[in-house]
Amino acid sequence: MQFDVLIEVRPRQGISDPEGATIERSLPTLGYDGVTSVRVGKAIRCTIEAEDEALAHAELEDLCARFLTNPVIEDAAISMQPQVER
Amino acid sequence: MQFDVLIEVRPRQGISDPEGATIERSLPTLGYDGVTSVRVGKAIRCTIEAEDEALAHAELEDLCARFLTNPVIEDAAISMQPQVER
Numbered sequence: 001m002q003f004d005v006l007i008e009v010r011p012r013q014g015i016s017d018p019e020g021a022t023i024e025r026s027l028p029t030l031g032y033d034g035v036t037s038v039r040v041g042k043a044i045r046c047t048i049e050a051e052d053e054a055l056a057h058a059e060l061e062d063l064c065a066r067f068l069t070n071p072v073i074e075d076a077a078i079s080m081q082p083q084v085e086r
Numbered sequence: 087m088q089f090d091v092l093i094e095v096r097p098r099q100g101i102s103d104p105e106g107a108t109i110e111r112s113l114p115t116l117g118y119d120g121v122t123s124v125r126v127g128k129a130i131r132c133t134i135e136a137e138d139e140a141l142a143h144a145e146l147e148d149l150c151a152r153f154l155t156n157p158v159i160e161d162a163a164i165s166m167q168p169q170v171e172r
Contacts, residue, residue: 006094008129020130023154032149034135043094043129044106049120063118068109 002083003048003056007064007076010041015073044068047083056080088169089134089142093150093162096127101159130154133169142166 011017017039024038050056057078064076097103103125110124136142143164150162 008092010129010131023130024132026153027149030153032145034145035149036133036135038130038132041129041131043096043127044109044124045096045127046110046124047122049122059118059120063113063121067112067116 003080004083005046005048005080007044007078009069009074009076012075089166090169091132091134091166093130093164095155095160095162098159098161
């Protein structure tokens, strides 16, 4: 069974995010008021082949913890849905 | 009215994504089979203050096209939900 996956990697709460801070500081000058709390992370999309959703989720959790994130400063949120058969 | 926003910036279809390709190539060696089509983009989270959802969406579209993405090589997907009152 194949699943379409989105892994959102984001800076943990309290960890500084210079890229987000820079965007947030610049926006009022550029004419965009009212945008706050800007945080920049990564969006990783992939496809995974696994027997069921629980197994796919476990493999992705492990993958995130070992390679895709730095658990000291980053969190990962995994969302997935079964791929529609073609 | 305040909205929690997620902007997913991803490489357009057909545009090469060296970071995603490198991850995909490494995974089988690291013991993860069955993960394919890896694409790495950005996940930008923010809060926007606007009168209604349509106005917020229009401002974000404009912001994405002008500053947050390079429309030649990147697409943006905006999702948002009203913030729960505290």
